[in-house]
Amino acid sequence: MSYSTHTLLVFLATSALYLQSAAASVLPFSSIEEPLADQRYRFIDRFAVDEHNQVSQDDFIQAWQQRYDALSASADGRVTEAAFVAFEMTELEQQLLDARESHVRQTLNRFNALDRDNDGFISWEEYQASGQRIFNRFDTTQSGVVRAGDPEPEARRRVQTTTQSQNERRRVRSLLAMPTTHNNQGFLTMFAGNEQQVTLEQFEQQRRSIYDRTDLNGDGLVSRGEYLDEFMGRVGQREEDVRQAHRELAQQVFRQMDREQRGWLSQQDFVAYGLAVFKLWDTTNEQQISEAQPLPEQEPQLQLVARQR
Ligand SMILES: [Ca+2]
Numbered sequence: 349m350s351y352s353t354h355t356l357l358v359f360l361a362t363s364a365l366y367l368q369s370a371a372a373s374v375l376p377f378s379s380i381e382e383p384l385a386d387q388r389y390r391f392i393d394r395f396a397v398d399e400h401n402q403v404s405q406d407d408f409i410q411a412w413q414q415r416y417d418a419l420s421a422s423a424d425g426r427v428t429e430a431a432f433v434a435f436e437m438t439e440l441e442q443q444l445l446d447a448r449e450s451h452v453r454q455t456l457n458r459f460n461a462l463d464r465d466n467d468g469f470i471s472w473e474e475y476q477a478s479g480q481r482i483f484n485r486f487d488t489t490q491s492g493v494v495r496a497g498d499p500e501p502e503a504r505r506r507v508q509t510t511t512q513s514q515n516e517r518r519r520v521r522s523l524l525a526m527p528t529t530h531n532n533q534g535f536l537t538m539f540a541g542n543e544q545q546v547t548l549e550q551f552e553q554q555r556r557s558i559y560d561r562t563d564l565n566g567d568g569l570v571s572r573g574e575y576l577d578e579f580m581g582r583v584g585q586r587e588e589d590v591r592q593a594h595r596e597l598a599q600q601v602f603r604q605m606d607r608e609q610r611g612w613l614s615q616q617d618f619v620a621y622g623l624a625v626f627k628l629w630d631t632t633n634e635q636q637i638s639e640a641q642p643l644p645e646q647e648p649q650l651q652l653v654a655r656q657r
């Protein structure tokens with residue numbers, strides 16, 4: 349029995365890929381939203397043996413079988429749905445831990461940048477001054493209103509956050525990527541609600557309410573701990589969404605793998621599924637996957653992803 353291409357394509361689109369650097373996760377896709385090109389990049393990056401830009405079918409099958417062995421060992425030889433999902437969720441927790449630690453570091457860096465006089469607190473004046481700079485940056489027409497379709501601000505110099513060994517690797521989204529004001533649309537999504545524009549006054553009102561909300565003890569200052577709590581609270585909600593999406597994805601993958609609906613996976617089930625996924629990316633049927641190939645054409649049908657709140 350083989351998987352229908354249609355089913356797999358729908359599934360591929362729904363699940364929007366897999367996990368970064370995944371230790372032993374066996375999901376071929378992940379539970380966050382991502383363009384097909386990035387999903388393919390992750391797939392290649394994960395299974396390529398000596399180069400980062402292509403993966404052969406033989407190498408893939410070998411790695412995929414090893415994955416079944418790890419899964420089977422974790423399940424005492426009987427890979428039921430519950431065992432499969434538990435395996436995946438354990439893998440996910442490690443990924444979440446890494447992503448969370450990264451957020452803590454970045455949040456503390458942001459705190460230090462905002463606390464200009466370095467007294468250990470962000471005063472409203474410091475916060476407001478930062479807001480003013482952000483608004484001015486996006487108010488590219490200098491009209492006092494940021495509107496949808498305004499020219500994009502000049503790109504800021506990218507802060508180098510990757511380590512040396514990762515320098516040649518492409519950037520893909522963090523599992524716990526949070527909304528950012530990286531462009532006009534991102535700015536409006538955060539500050540304009542359902543409107544297509546936001547005035548400086550409206551923007552400042554929202555900044556003030558965020559500031560007051562963050563000042564948990566109400567002493568008129570935002571401490572390092574308060575700043576971290578506010579942001580990590582939102583990260584925590586995102587984590588819950590990712591867990592939920594990941595669990596649903598693992599269940600769906602299991603049911604697709606379990607072709608005869610026996611309630612457990614054989615190695616043959618597992619390999620057949622992996623091969624079908626491989627062929628999905630190998631759009632030109634070369635027994636290898638590279639970024640030079642055309643992407644699958646199917647558009648997303650369902651969205652089984654962790655939505656931003
Ligand atoms: Ca300060």
Ligand SMILES: [Ca+2]
Nearest residue numbers: 563567569570
């Ligand atoms: Ca406070």
